[in-house]
Amino acid sequence: DAGITQSPRHKVTETGTPVTLRCHQTENHRYMYWYRQDPGHGLRLIHYSYGVKDTDKGEVSDGYSVSRSKTEDFLLTLESATSSQTSVYFCAISGQGFSQPQHFGDGTRLSIL
Amino acid sequence: SQQGEEDPQALSIQEGENATMNCSYKTSINNLQWYRQNSGRGLVHLILIRSNEREKHSGRLRVTLDTSKKSSSLLITASRAADTASYFCATDSMDSNYQLIWGAGTKLIIKP
Secondary structure, eight states, X not given: OOOEEEEOSEEEEOTTOOEXXXXXXXXXXXXXXXXXXXXXXXXXXXXXXEETTEEEEOTTOTTEEEXXXXXXXXXXXXXXXXXXXXXXXXXXXXXXXXXXXXXXXXXXXXXXX | OOOOEEEOSEEEEETTSOEEEEEEOSSOOSEEEEEEEOTTSOEXXXXXXXXXXXXXXXXXXXXXXXXXXXXXXXXXXXXXXXXXXXXXXXXXXXXXXXXXXXXXXXXXXXXX
């Protein structure tokens, strides 16, 4: 399995609090992605990174920010969490761009009360 | 927006039977990928098929692509209990700036 670690694996927090999710990879892949997965929906892209300090928005980026200061780490921040952001969040990596196979972490289950 | 839509939403078959899942999409694509997701885990890449390819095989998996019908199918032959999972298709296209657009998945249950 590709070396991708997401932390925390589970988190419960309250509306209005900031939340940061971490994705760490040991594959030295250039591309990293944050998705959310909700029942009845496919994965939806939140943000992605194509290199250190190079990031761009995905389909559902409102309310989220990201940072990538090192190749191996990609952080997703909810500045002020809302109940609509309750979801399972997946990090993925790929050596090339979107068109290549992506390798996924095991997800972070986030509940916002 | 959902580009890929899987059909059926759920499928339950006996071990040893073949399982077929379909994916339809709306715009011209660059590539189509299939992934598997076991309960509580991340997605695992199965097969990538390019728009100029019609069929690909990998072990017990066979993927076909019909660009004229904007559809793909994933066939799993001689199913096993371990094949129980959700299966997703994802497409990339110029329209999506090559970002992957995912279907909602087919939940496959293999009964022993």
